[in-house]
Amino acid sequence: MNTQFDVVIIGAGVVGCAIARELSRFKLKIALVEKEADVSFGTSKANSGIIHAGFHSSSETVKGKLELAGNRMFDRLKEELDFPFQRRGELMVAFTEEEIRILQAFYLQGKNNNVPYLELIGRTRVLEMEPNLNPDILGALYAPNSGIICPYEYCYALAENAVRNGVKLFTNSKVIRLDTKTVKKRIKVITKNGLNLTGKFVINAAGLFADEISALVGITDFKIHPRKGEEYLLDKRVSSLVKRVIFPVPRKNSKGMLVIPTVDGTVMVGPTAVETKSKKDSSTTREGLQTVFRHAQHMVPAIRSTDVITAFAGIRPAATGEDFIIGATRVLGFINVAGIQSPGLTASPAIAEMVREILLKKGLPLKEDPSFDPIRKSVKRVRELIDKKNYAEFGKIIKSNKDFAKLVCRCENVTEAEIIAAVRNGHTTLDAIKFITRAGCGRCQGGFCTSRIMDIIARETGIPREQINKKGAGSEIIPFPVKKGDQSD
């Protein structure tokens, strides 16, 4: 196995994957090293999935500069990588005169940042656009260029395309040591599971653990202070409540609790923003539920907590100073890409380009690889065909592959063909399969499909059922086989 790389990227979240994919355009040997069982399993999987408009931060900040730049790149990325993305637009709504004034300030900031189509609109127009909003709203800032995506499908698409173009992905590989002394002009990357890689450059995209990775080379000038955000997913039956992402006027360290239509047809409310001590505490709380619904109902009165089908929490890797920390360091070859909280998802492709430029400046030759294929096709999803009753098209797809006739997840209409494709792409945890295919995401939350998904994984990979897990070793679903009779095959 080759262990010498031009670039080793630590962390396969949305940022690490975006960088990997961008660099895979060039004739470079790239390693993408991830401590969890699959890509996006850190902060990225808990993302709200919003592609922000570009007015939220001042262009004097790194995150402000990169927000609009990233936003602009998503149409092309969707074309190339085939993940769900819709420019729905967003409304930042104001209830008081003071909030209207804050809206105006954001409007000016947006104009200053060159955000296109930005408008300040009045109450009548707001309620025409979104009839289910609280009629007490005075006005809103309307940004039509804002969008929604599925963050993990985007992350998987980046990773799949990167790997197809030669990037080596190492999962279950937690970095425990970085050695800048032993090999000349290279950094050694040692992982807990025994990998020993070297890179001319090491990109620290380790999210919540970026400060700990940075400390491994002696750079300790920033700390990650985790900030937890709880989100609540509502049943598809309320999908017609809002068409656009609804924001309140934001507070100091967070964009506030939003009402977010998702690309899957559900509605999400949240996130909260609570400083936590532990980087591992992604628990949801009773108080969080009450806070989220209080705020969401203020904007959309018809929202009910009885519509919740599931809840989760993500942890923002906020860094000292609250801005992105992207740049070369005093350690030769070590590049930090840390503190990527909101608008990190939006900015991710722009971050990747920025990192590319840093590498170029630092002497990494970037020769375009003519065999680079930017196109990644997602596995066919039949649920839209079923939703739209397009049985003629569905029939054609079944003729091309009989496994599309085997319905596994009834709630989300996911077939065996899609799950087999995910498993063959290396995704063998139930969470990863859920994120990619949506099997298990629906109303019954895996009650019916879990058994069948486990059958498929067992059949495709030979992994015994008792070892099939939710999100990596230690999270087995049904770990204890009974000891009865003749257990041989």
Added chain:
Amino acid sequence: MIKSVDALVIGAGPAGLAAALALRNSGVQNILVVERESVPGGILMQCIHNGFGLHRFKEELTGPEYAERYINAAGDENIIPLTNTAAIDIIDNGKTKIVILLSETKGLLEIKATVVILAMGCRERNRGNISIPGSRPAGIITAGLAQKMTNLHGLLPGKEIVILGSGDIGLIMARRLTWEGSHVKAVIEVQPYPGGLNRNIVQCLHDFNIPLYFSHTITKIDGDKRINKVHIAPIDTHFDPKKTGNFTLSCDCLLLSIGLIPENELSLKAGVALDPITRGASVDADLMTTIPGIFSCGNVLQVHDLVDFVSEEAEYCGKAAAEYIKGTNKKGKDIPVKTGNLVRYILPSKVKAGRSALLSLRAMTPAENVNLIIRTDKETLYKAKHRKIFPSIMLRIPIKEIPPLARYIEVLFEAE
């Protein structure tokens, strides 16, 4: 490939099979039963415990034995369910329905049917429905899924188990998992009374000294990759957790037995109206839904406790569907059925003047020494003393004839 049938039954569990047999016994020849699993029998196939059939067969059977009686009876009538076939859409075309089936072997099929009987059963309520705070580790599983994995695959979900909900599925699994060598530490119930049958409290909990905590809830789940602890608190009259009396239990598995929801996604696609309390279809005395020609029976219509009642209901439904096909269903004035004191719901919500009716109802809370009264605006049709009533035990009252001049039927409980 377009095919035509008189009746299409969706689901080959106890409801679907009994309905199909009743259709056949009423003279309907062209019947298709479809089943999405690879074998018929429905949920009974994983219910290996006994307790089924006491009313129907006057003997105690296990789930698979009860199912096999119906599978064999259907086979005798040449009714062989089409397995591995999911119904994904129903289109109402007035006099006929078009059902889109997805067969794992034959692909998409379009079947025209005069009558469709919905018999799809239930799904389980899950953690998301009740928003238990905490982390999202492995080891949280619904009792029904655990039952399937234990009984059909020989896999146990944990060694140190806490069960939330004292419904029958949870109680049965408490015993099952104990018999298979796991340690069930406690059953936590949010109500002050059990969710399942008394007999199951005895033979599943008392027999094994498993403590049952009434009026308690789980306030938090701990654990990173796998659950390792639950936080338990008593609740007040508002069902909010109290601040005192809290404790924790370490565990590697939390089994959820917190209720069943009729699985009516397909019914909604067909445009059938649902009753918000039963969460099943809104039906008339013939168990016909708001779409003429579409009927519903079994767990998908209302959550049952006894499969014997499922069979009875399904037979009633099959008979009524047969009359609809033959055109002999008697029209009549609809008479509304009203819920009175202590009645949580009544099914059906309307009956027909001059015809018979089979009423199903549940009490709202437990009570002792009450009379169940069924009366019209003019007369009392039925009165029976009940020493004890429980929300967890469905009551079935057949009424021979609904007085044609009645303006409404009222069902209520009255203290003695």
Added chain:
Amino acid sequence: MERKQMKKNLICINCPMGCELNVDYTAKKIIKVEGNTCKRGITYAETEIFHPVRIVTTTVRVKDCSIPFVPVKTEKPVPKKIAFKIIQRASKITLHAPVKSGDVVIQNIMDSGVNLIATRSLARTRQKSKKNT
């Protein structure tokens, strides 16, 4: 000499009614049963106090068919105190399809005078590959 009189509250498990019984008894016999709705409640009280019995249901390993386990039960109730032993005994055997519901799997299990029988019929299928079990 008067035998000591004892009281116990039982829940009858004969049928889903689950009547609450109040039983007065001595070490040798039942004195009085109250709370039953039918005669079977009285028999239940006597049995439950002096020699409690249960039907035991479990699964047994089976080969050559579509699923790896077949459900079984004791044909009649057996003494409650040997229930676990019966489960353990049943876990030692392996059946081979075809199996018919009602087949005797273990005769007179643990000397109880009761047979352990299959409760599901399973047809014989081709031997499956390693991956499927």
